[in-house]
Amino acid sequence: MRTPCIAANWKLQKTVAEVEAFIDAFLPLVKDNTTVEIVLAPVFTALHAAGKKLAGSNVGLSSQDVYHEEKGAFTGEVSPSLLMDVGCKYAIVGHSERREYFNETDEFLNKKAKAIQAAGMTVIFCCGEPLSVRESGKTNDLLAGQLDGGLKGLDTNKLILAYEPIWAIGTGVTASPEQAQETHKFIRSHIEKILGADAAASMRIQYGGSVKPGNVKELMACEDVDGALVGGASLEAESFAQIVNFGG
Numbered sequence: 177m178r179t180p181c182i183a184a185n186w187k188l189q190k191t192v193a194e195v196e197a198f199i200d201a202f203l204p205l206v207k208d209n210t211t212v213e214i215v216l217a218p219v220f221t222a223l224h225a226a227g228k229k230l231a232g233s234n235v236g237l238s239s240q241d242v243y244h245e246e247k248g249a250f251t252g253e254v255s256p257s258l259l260m261d262v263g264c265k266y267a268i269v270g271h272s273e274r275r276e277y278f279n280e281t282d283e284f285l286n287k288k289a290k291a292i293q294a295a296g297m298t299v300i301f302c303c304g305e306p307l308s309v310r311e312s313g314k315t316n317d318l319l320a321g322q323l324d325g326g327l328k329g330l331d332t333n334k335l336i337l338a339y340e341p342i343w344a345i346g347t348g349v350t351a352s353p354e355q356a357q358e359t360h361k362f363i364r365s366h367i368e369k370i371l372g373a374d375a376a377a378s379m380r381i382q383y384g385g386s387v388k389p390g391n392v393k394e395l396m397a398c399e400d401v402d403g404a405l406v407g408g409a410s411l412e413a414e415s416f417a418q419i420v421n422f423g424g
């Protein structure tokens with residue numbers, strides 16, 4: 177049985193005070209939820225405050241990115257152990273916005289993912305195709321390439337995948353449950369090929385792209401969908417609580 181993991185990706189949003197207010201409102205709404213692994217990913221500047229508020233709760237903390245070096249002359253960067261220091265147990269890598277705007281390659285993401293795991297945290301590794309690739313029927317080829325390059329040498333016990341079709345991110349257009357299931361199934365079969373049957377059976381694969389309270393249930397009902405990575409609909413405590421409490 178795979179425990180679903182549902183994570184909020186707040187991107188470049190929320191001040192420290194807003195993050196604290198969210199957590200104060202959110203924790204009571206989800207405190208009885210024992211079936212979902214719940215994660216919040218604020219901006220770097222709010223991680224410390226969020227870590228203090230979440231200590232001892234059933235909600236984990238994630239960064240949205242990380243740098244793979246531990247220390248040194250890397251102006252502006254943040255290392256995995258510094259994230260651990262403020263309470264992070266997870267780090268997202270490879271979000272399509274990072275791939276697109278910051279030219280992050282699978283090779284570079286693989287370095288980050290290894291460094292995250294070496295520090296003791298869990299990687300949330302994102303993959304996904306643009307609309308042009310889906311329309312040309314090459315989605316699986318592109319995903320296979322992202323997984324081959326990005327997941328090389330990783331500890332599968334500290335790894336969660338997030339499948340996020342780029343055409344569904346922030347657009348209000350969600351992949352249909354059939355499209356999500358078909359692609360998740362392909363991802364799981366590819367994981368089996370590159371990382372083995374045990375890893376494939378236990379790997380959580382989140383779906384991301386316009387997940388909201390109204391569609392989470394049908395997506396989570398898909399056999400190979402084991403959680404969600406949620407942007408827009410995670411910004412309000414009530415809305416994100418409805419998503420994580422999808423099971424009732």
Ligand code: PGA
Nearest residue numbers: 345346385386406407408
């Ligand atoms: P969205 O974003 O839920 O706003 O579509 C998802 C994401 O980018 O992780």
